[in-house]
Amino acid sequence: MAAKPSGSSAGCAQLKKDLREKRLGSFYILSGQEDYLRRYYLGEIKKQLLDELTESFNLHRLTNETFSLQALSDALQALPMMADRSMVLVEDVNLFDCGDTETLTALLSDLPSECCLVVHTEEFKPDKRKKKLWEAIEKNAVLADFAYQSETDLRPWIARHFRSAGKQIAPELCTYLLQQCGLSMTRLHGEILKICAYSGAETIVRSDIDAVVEPTLEAVVFQITDALGQREYDRALERLHVLLKMQTEPIPIVAAIGAQMRRLYAAKLLQNAGKGADALASLCGIAPFAASKTMTQARRVSERFCRRAVEHCCRTDYQLKTSYDDPERLTELLILTLAEEASHD
Numbered sequence: 001m002a003a004k005p006s007g008s009s010a011g012c013a014q015l016k017k018d019l020r021e022k023r024l025g026s027f028y029i030l031s032g033q034e035d036y037l038r039r040y041y042l043g044e045i046k047k048q049l050l051d052e053l054t055e056s057f058n059l060h061r062l063t064n065e066t067f068s069l070q071a072l073s074d075a076l077q078a079l080p081m082m083a084d085r086s087m088v089l090v091e092d093v094n095l096f097d098c099g100d101t102e103t104l105t106a107l108l109s110d111l112p113s114e115c116c117l118v119v120h121t122e123e124f125k126p127d128k129r130k131k132k133l134w135e136a137i138e139k140n141a142v143l144a145d146f147a148y149q150s151e152t153d154l155r156p157w158i159a160r161h162f163r164s165a166g167k168q169i170a171p172e173l174c175t176y177l178l179q180q181c182g183l184s185m186t187r188l189h190g191e192i193l194k195i196c197a198y199s200g201a202e203t204i205v206r207s208d209i210d211a212v213v214e215p216t217l218e219a220v221v222f223q224i225t226d227a228l229g230q231r232e233y234d235r236a237l238e239r240l241h242v243l244l245k246m247q248t249e250p251i252p253i254v255a256a257i258g259a260q261m262r263r264l265y266a267a268k269l270l271q272n273a274g275k276g277a278d279a280l281a282s283l284c285g286i287a288p289f290a291a292s293k294t295m296t297q298a299r300r301v302s303e304r305f306c307r308r309a310v311e312h313c314c315r316t317d318y319q320l321k322t323s324y325d326d327p328e329r330l331t332e333l334l335i336l337t338l339a340e341e342a343s344h345d
Contacts, residue, residue: 024048025142026116027108027116028119029119030118031124033146035122037149042120046087049086049116054082063092063093069104072088086114096125151175151178155171158177159174168202168204180216181215195208198211220239220242221253222260228338228342229300236339240332244331258317263280264306266283267294267298268298268306278291301342316333
């Protein structure tokens, strides 16, 4: 089956439909940041095409180290053994860097019906200057790009995973877990397993999450900026020390604080212009719950503070990269300086 994709969501929908109807096509490109979904659907494709007895004969895997156009051609032409179809899996290979685009275009334009070609990569960036190759891919491949899911989709997904382990979790705690872990389903899945192993009760409580979940850098930075906005300067410094105890390097800490301060500044300007969290999410490319929290933080601080905070973060970042001063001392000094700026609001 040949399919002309019209966007990542259309490609994902087509892949799901093909799997549901057990009518897999000849060419799929699975890409995107959400590796949990990418690997899940790669597994589903394997289940339909392969079995344990003949997988070693019918699965042809090519990587950056083993890929060549000749190897690809040989894999595509190999006849399946005791099966209707074979599977050629190309992992983390940029098709547009293969040199002989004319030969590759010819291969992708005439895929054997006995074979299913699957390209699996985190990032798929078509080079549309190579017009014939891109046209062959666009015409023949289903492009399924798996982006991070929204918190609206993830909350019920989290609850289902807890239920499958015999646990219950409230919707607000699903949101709290997202705030601590971010939107990666791979990370969330691992943390859910840890929470379930830790908790002996049927109902998950916040202390269970706090006991075993290691918050992301961004989550702790949110807590630092929130503490500054609420004039809880000791808490801001304590949160910084949490990051340092986790052996997070000062440069990424300051970079994350600077990024949040820029988002805070943008939120303040948008508020002054009468705009809300949706505008911030669109402008900064962040999740709606993160945009909403940032807008709430922005209401507690002045535009002057936001502007000065961005300047202080830039200065500290420069000092970390150019001076011989102690990095942790410079990072602590940044928090103290931001606290002093906030006290003048």
